Amino acid sequence: MLDILRKIVQEVDSASTLLSALDVIVENVQDALNTEVCSIYLLDERSNRYVLMATRGLNPDAVGVVSLGLSEGLVGLVGQREELINLEEAAAHPKYRYLPETGEERYNSFLGVPIMHRRKVLGVLVVQQQDKRRFGESEEAFLVTLSAQISGVVAHARALGQLDNLHAPKNVNSPRIFQGVAGASGIAMGRAVVIYPPADxxxxxxxxxxxxxxxxxxxxxxxxxxxxxxxxxxxxxxxxxxxxxxxxxxxxxxxxxxxxxxxxxxxxxxxxxxxxxxxxxxxxxxxxxxxxxxxxxxxxxxxxxxxxxxxxxxxxxxxxxxxxRDFAEHSILIGEEISTATLVEIPIESIAAIVTTTGAANSHMAIVARALGIPTVVGVAELPVTSLDDAEMIVDAYQSRVYVHPSRELRKRYKEIIREERQLVAGLDAYRDLPAETPDGHKVVLYVNTGLMADVARARDRGAEGVGLYRSEIPFMLRDRFPSEEEQRTIYRQQLAAFEPRPVTMRTLDIGGDKDLPYFPINEVNPALGWRGIRITLDHPEIFLVQMRAMLKASIGLNNLQIMLPMVSSVFEIEEAQHLVHRALTEVQEEEKVEIPMPKLGIMIEVPAALLQIRDLASLVDFVSVGSNDLTQYLLAVDRNNSRVADLYTPYHPAVLRALQYIVNECHAIGKTVGICGEMAGDPGTAILLMAMGFDSLSMSASNLLKIRKVVRTVPLATGKRLLTQALGVDNAAVIRSMMELELNNLGLWDIVRPTQRPVGGKLPS
Missing domain, CATH: 1.10.274.10 (PtsI, HPr-binding domain)
Structure with a gap:
């Protein structure tokens, strides 16, 4: 059977059109199972009917003509139940529907299997036989396996528009809607530019x-x-x-x-x-x-x-x-995967939006896109990238939608939405110089996450009170070799000087996982649990010491440097890093002939081991910062770069919220400050909960600073504590999210959460 399956899949892959691929399937299945009939019905989403698209054994004139409703006949039942149905006397089943056009009245046995892709039914694969008998388990297994193998082919055809209105002529430039996962909020209109990896x-x-x-x-x-x-x-x-x-x-x-x-x-x-x-x-x-x-x-x-x-x-x-390459204004970058290094090589002013077929909302690229304020949708698995170069597109990252070849009406609606969004952003400027203080007098420290110099000007304009996370790996990604000590010193000095006397927290080199350097590749089966963060730099003290020396030299005369260690999971790692920092400090003081104060040293809480040993770890350092992106990933055992499980990744999960409250309580109990620099800090709903938990600072992308300042100035701390108490008592993430969104709506803050869901001309985009 394996050889037969391989042969069918190879022939399907070689087929020039969807219809010829379907013919290959029904012909080969009929032969392999030695049955009289094999047919494929595909779901036409516009008419909500299963259309007979290929058959061996039934009347060939019925192809493209005969169809069944979603709940009609045994085919409809297979689709409704999303599982196989095996009957030895099909006509006796109450759902049986006789279709005289097909000539199937003489076939008694029926075996139907759904063709499914990403939880959606795309069609039904059917075999029939004259004899009254149930098909065997091996035949069931064969069809289920084949269905799973060919589902991707059918899904790709749907993405290309080949399953839209199966009775009508196809227009390759007809409007198409694709769903993905929001990586960075916003809306953009422009033309697609395909970004593809070298030699792929x-x-x-x-x-x-x-x-x-x-x-x-x-x-x-x-x-x-x-x-x-x-x-x-x-x-x-x-x-x-x-x-x-x-x-x-x-x-x-x-x-x-x-x-x-x-x-x-x-x-x-x-x-x-x-x-x-x-x-x-x-x-x-x-x-x-x-x-x-x-x-x-x-x-x-x-x-x-x-x-x-x-x-x-x-x-x-x-x-x-x-x-x-020349990038026109309003270029929408599309590709299977777009690396952070590729992104920052392109003129930022030309990029209107980013769309990828892989990845997830909290991949490193998406985080950088958020920092740059570029609307991004990831995990759009069905997007036919290679055929969309220069195609007109709309990216709605609020609703995680991508529109290809949008209609004139849709373009008009989104132009209106973009105009209103610009008015909203202009309205937020009024909060730029106001303190981040709640109506009942609670002050919240708002820091910014940086990595590029482009972040700095916007962060200062929007009133950042310092840098809660400087991603030092980004300058490493922009080179074809490790940057020298002097190159690093120059870059770090620019960041420190830009915010002086406000604190700048520099995370030590955090590579591995989804952050590879082109000249230092790390190939691992499970990179999320592999060699990354502090593990790499402690294994390569020569890299760590150069970075420490550069940071210390950059801080001379400014004294606003704070150093943060990523991916810490043990006391040993902190002690080893402290030894290297002290060594670098001694070397720099002797070399520069100046007295440099020891900068504050902190750790990131990102793994469960650090969470459960928080007091032991926090007692060794000056401050603690939670990396909520990775902490959420590891608590939920959900790879944040895997689009298949993207819907399981949620900061509203009760385990995540309860863990965060535990961290705050434990750190404050021993007198240590604790901030949070993950993406939760820049989300209006979770920011309210974090404020209520008692986090000493929230650090976020520059694009979110004004939004969160408005939230803080609108929501009293007492209201936040009430919502937090309710949230910590709920056992369902979706319920917690809905509760927070309802509260934001009641407080008049809905427009900064989901702008595109406001009516435009009495209608919502669809």
């Missing part, structure tokens, strides 16, 4: 060719470069390989010939695709051909073709790197 041939988009001669020249240069590489490798292996093995390099050279891959790529360029898109198209076609072959040896040649494709692509991309 699957991610290269199609793009209309502007200058055929230029594309042909680039291709010719890339082919010549790869030919030279192959010849060099072949010569290098002369002594190491047998003649028949060395002959493989000759095969590679022939594959690059004008009569092989090279010629096919040229044809696609002349047909209108740019060189990189033409290359991807040719490699895809060859991969599909090899995948459909039965000979294992020939199938293995897939790897050779892909390797050649990557080599050619790498040379093409060197000629058109990201940094040399």
């Amino acid at each position: 041939i699957d991610s290269v988009p199609d793009r209309a060719v502007e200058d055929i001669d230029s594309e042909l020249t680039q291709l010719n240069q890339a082919l010549n470069a790869v030919r030279a590489e192959m010849q060099m490798l072949g010569n290098k292996m002369t002594e190491s390989l047998m003649p028949e093995e060395r002959a493989l390099f000759d095969v590679y050279l022939r594959m690059l010939d004008d009569n092989a891959l090279g010629g096919e790529i040229v044809e696609k360029i002349h047909a209108g695709n740019w060189a990189q898109g033409a290359l991807r198209g040719v490699i895809d076609e060859h991969m599909q051909s090899f995948a459909a072959m039965d000979d294992p040896y020939l199938r293995e040649r897939m790897a050779d073709v892909r390797d050649l494709g990557r080599r050619i692509l790498a040379h093409l991309q060197r000629q058109t790197s990201t940094t040399s």
